[in-house]
Every structure is written in structure tokens, then in C-alpha cells.
Amino acid sequence: MPLSDVAIRKAKPAEKPLRLFDGGGLYLEVMPTGGKLWRWKYRYAGKEKRLALGSYPDVSLANARERHAEGRRLLAAGIDPGEQRKAEKAATADRAANTFGAVAGEMIEQRSGKLSTVSRERAVRLLGYLAPIANLPIAAVDGPLLLAAIRKIEARGMETAHRARAFAGQVFRYGxxxxxxxxxxxxxxLGALAPVDGGHFASLTEPERVAPLLRALWGYQGGAVVQAALKVAPLVFVRPGELRTARWADIDLEAAEWRYTTAKTSTPHIVPLASQVVDVLRALHPLTGRGEYVFPSERGxxxxxSENTVxxxxxxxxxxxxxxxGHGFRAMARTMLDEILGFRPDFIEHQLAHAVKDPNGRAYxxxxxxxxxxxxxxxxADYLDGLRTDGNVVPIARKAG
Incomplete structure (x- = not known):
């Protein structure tokens, strides 16, 4: 007699597994623990076999009958339903192992012994940026799909977009x-992406290369004013013209702020001063504090x-x-604040004094x-101190909200 939902619900566990048959080899096995499992007993090539069809109530009586009917159709076509399922599972596992994300992850792991901590973190972050294609079979990702994914990264800056393209190229080559x-x-x-904004200004953005640069800046043996400018430049990453024309009247060391109007956009701007910058400026103040400019010319x-001093x-x-x-300190900060320290791109763009608009199109x-x-x-500033003093290139574990 075929099963009914009422009979299934009323079925109670016994000391041994209890089988309730529905017909055609389909039955419900009630386990001593209370679990109810759908099974199908069938014969293929003269051998008796069993196939699990799911558990009740996740798989209802109607669903179990549908799965049973599909299995019978395969059997009628000369196909072993059990082997068919194994093949489908293998194909699913194969697809999962061959997605762009899986291949990228395998490549990162394979190269982990040769990558610095920072390089590994950057690779993982770039893979995260390429999420739109991560779950696609790598063989199915073509130029338009990759370009669409990279277009979404451009909001973080063209340099990051170019890094993502280069990283994707490594993954495809590994694939x-x-x-x-x-x-x-x-x-x-290669020619589809816009060039990096200000790309003609050379810059260093790899921590392993930035560390010796910072040590060189702090070891500069020239005049005190230039020494101070070299120490401050990477910490504030303003435009070179804004740094060299900085005025003491615009700087509040107690509030740790520098407020001025940008020459390029004629808009008011605020540069919060890290404690390291305040320390450098306090040391410089006795030398130039009575004048107008923080970094005056040696000629007066x-x-x-001079615009060429730095x-x-x-x-x-x-x-x-x-x-x-000198302009490269901006690209350095933009790239590393995003890719290594994980700060929000709009925070970085605000600090770079770039035009940033709210959802209604109004300028912030x-x-x-x-x-x-x-x-x-x-x-x-703390991160750059770590690079300079002990070569610590491990990114600070944070993600700015």
C-alpha cells in the first residue's frame, strides 16, 4: 500500500531501523534515533543497489516520488542512477575547483612560500575586488566579463584597477x-583601461621599496628646512605646490590641523596632522616660525x-x-591606504582633496x-614609522568603516 503523509508523520522509531515501503523499491527508513531517510532499492546489471534520496521532511513524499521516477527513467535508459549521481558530484566538484576564484586561491597558496606577507595580503584583496568573476569557470571568463569586473574597481583608483588586471593575468597564466x-x-x-591619473609622476607603492626610501628621507644631510619637508611630505601627501607654500598661519599645532584653500580646485581643505608631523613642525618652528612660510626658500x-627642492x-x-x-607621495598613499591598510576609497579621495560627491551629486x-x-x-603615519624603523611590512589588521 502506498505511503501517505499522515502515515509518515505518525511513524515512530523502534529499536531497529523500520522500513515503510511506497512501491517500486522506494521506501522510508525510520532510524532508531528518529531520523527518516528516503531510500530506493533497485537492480542494475543483475546486482541489487540502494540509492539515498534525501531525508524527511526536507524531502517530502511528493519530492521523493519525483526523484524515484527520475531514477527509474535513467534505469530504463540503461544508466545506473547511482553512478550517474557520482558523475554529477564529480562534475560539480570539478567546476568548483576550476572557477577563477579557486584557481586564484590555488595560485596564491602555491606561491605562498615566495610571497611576503604584504604581497599575499594584496593578492587576496585583489581577488576580493574581482568577486564578480570569482565563481565563474575560469575558461568562461572572457575579455568583456573581465573588463566589466575591473570597471567596478576603478572607483578605488586607476592604479588599483591596473593592479587587478595584472593580477588577473597571473591567474590566467597559472590556469x-x-x-x-x-x-x-x-x-x-592592456589598452582598454585609462592610464593611471597622474601616471607620469613616478612613485613607489611596494612596502619593501618604501621602507628604504623613508630611511633615506630621514637620513638626508641637507638643510634643516629641507629635512623637515622630506619627513612631512609622505605623511601628509598633499600636492607639492601646497607643501612648499604651506603657511604657519594655516597650521594649528594644538588642534593638529592644517587648513587651507587648494590652488588647483579653489576649495577649502583640512589636513589632520598625525603626531609625527606635529613633532617635526614643532622642531622646525623656532627656525621658520617667525616668517610666513613653513618651508621658506634658502634665498629668502x-x-x-623652490618647486624643485624636494x-x-x-x-x-x-x-x-x-x-x-615629490608628487609620487600621493600615489604612494592612495595605493597603500587602500590595498594594504584597507581604508575606504572615499576617505582617501577626500584626503587627497579630489572632488567627491554625495549620492545626490553634491560636493562634500x-x-x-x-x-x-x-x-x-x-x-x-604609524605604519610608515614601522616601515622606516624596523622594516615591518605587515599591514595593520583593520578595515576602516
Whole structure:
């Protein structure tokens, strides 16, 4: 007699498994523990076999009958339902192992012994940025799909978008080497992305290279004013013209703030000063504090430092124009604050004095996210201190909200 939902619900466990048959080899096995499992007993190639069809009530009586009917259709076609299920599971596992994300994760693990902690963290972060394609079979990811994913990253900055393209290229090359895909669509996107904003300004963005740069800046043997400017430049990452024309009247050391109007956009801007910057400026104040400019020219206190002073100092320290420039401190901060310290891109853009608009298209004012930016600037200064003093390139474990 076929089973009914009422009979199934009323079935009570016994000391031994109890079988309630529905017909055609389909039955419900009531376990001593109370579990109710659907089974199908069938014969294939002269051998008796059993196939699990799920548990009740997750799989209802109607669902169990549907699965049973599908199995019988396979059997009628000369296919072993049990082996078919194994093949489907294997195919599912194979697809899961061959997604872009799985191949990328395997590549990162395979290279983990050769990657620094920072490089590994950056690779994982870039993979996170490429989430739109992470669950797709790597062989199915073509140029348009990859480009669409990278377009979403451009809000974080073109440099990050270019890094994501380069990372994707590494994944595709690894996939080709391991037989998962045959093409590298990242290579075809070389000319599809806009160049990095201000890309003609050379910069260092790898912690392993930034650390010796910072030590060189702090070891500069030139004049005290230039020494101070070199120490402050990477910490505040303002435009070079804004740094060299900084006025004492705009700086409040007690409040640890520098307020001025940007020359490029003619908009008010606030630079929260980390404690390290305040210390440098306090030490400099006895030398230049009676004048107008924080960093006056050697040719006269009534004029600002020359626009080439910082770059000339970098050259003297062995960094040519193709390696690092005064403007490059901005790219350094933008990239590392995002990719290593994990701060929100809009916080970074605000601090760079770039035009940032709210959801209604209105420009934010200079106090937007000031508390969060203050924390970011101090974290940045502390991180650079760690690089400079002990070569610590391990990113601070945080994600700014």
C-alpha cells in the first residue's frame, strides 16, 4: 500500500531501523534515533543497489516520488542512477575547483612560500575586488566579463584597477599552465583601461621599496628646512605646490590641523596632522616660525621653497625621476591606504582633496568624514614609522568603516 503523509508523520522509531515501503523499491527508513531517510532499492546489471534520496521532511513524499521516477527513467535508459549521481558530484566538484576564484586561491597558496606577507595580503584583496568573476569557470571568463569586473574597481583608483588586471593575468597564466583554460583575456585589456591619473609622476607603492626610501628621507644631510619637508611630505601627501607654500598661519599645532584653500580646485581643505608631523613642525618652528612660510626658500624667508627642492633632494638620495617624485607621495598613499591598510576609497579621495560627491551629486564639504580621516592619517603615519624603523611590512589588521 502506498505511503501517505499522515502515515509518515505518525511513524515512530523502534529499536531497529523500520522500513515503510511506497512501491517500486522506494521506501522510508525510520532510524532508531528518529531520523527518516528516503531510500530506493533497485537492480542494475543483475546486482541489487540502494540509492539515498534525501531525508524527511526536507524531502517530502511528493519530492521523493519525483526523484524515484527520475531514477527509474535513467534505469530504463540503461544508466545506473547511482553512478550517474557520482558523475554529477564529480562534475560539480570539478567546476568548483576550476572557477577563477579557486584557481586564484590555488595560485596564491602555491606561491605562498615566495610571497611576503604584504604581497599575499594584496593578492587576496585583489581577488576580493574581482568577486564578480570569482565563481565563474575560469575558461568562461572572457575579455568583456573581465573588463566589466575591473570597471567596478576603478572607483578605488586607476592604479588599483591596473593592479587587478595584472593580477588577473597571473591567474590566467597559472590556469593555462595547469590546464584549466587556454587564453589570457587580461592581456587583451592592456589598452582598454585609462592610464593611471597622474601616471607620469613616478612613485613607489611596494612596502619593501618604501621602507628604504623613508630611511633615506630621514637620513638626508641637507638643510634643516629641507629635512623637515622630506619627513612631512609622505605623511601628509598633499600636492607639492601646497607643501612648499604651506603657511604657519594655516597650521594649528594644538588642534593638529592644517587648513587651507587648494590652488588647483579653489576649495577649502583640512589636513589632520598625525603626531609625527606635529613633532617635526614643532622642531622646525623656532627656525621658520617667525616668517610666513613653513618651508621658506634658502634665498629668502619671504618666498617659499623652490618647486624643485624636494625632487632635487630625492635625486641626491639616489632616486631618479623614473623612480620617485615629490608628487609620487600621493600615489604612494592612495595605493597603500587602500590595498594594504584597507581604508575606504572615499576617505582617501577626500584626503587627497579630489572632488567627491554625495549620492545626490553634491560636493562634500571639507569636514566630511573628518574624524575618520584623522584616524586614517595617524594610522598611516604609524605604519610608515614601522616601515622606516624596523622594516615591518605587515599591514595593520583593520578595515576602516
Amino acid at each position: 593555462i599552465a595547469t590546464g584549466r583554460n587556454r587564453t589570457n583575456p587580461a592581456r587583451d585589456l 624667508k619671504h618666498r617659499p621653497m 625632487n632635487a633632494a630625492l635625486r641626491a638620495l639616489g632616486y631618479d625621476s623614473d623612480t620617485m617624485t 564639504n571639507r569636514t566630511s568624514h573628518l574624524a575618520e580621516r584623522r584616524k586614517m592619517m595617524q594610522t598611516w
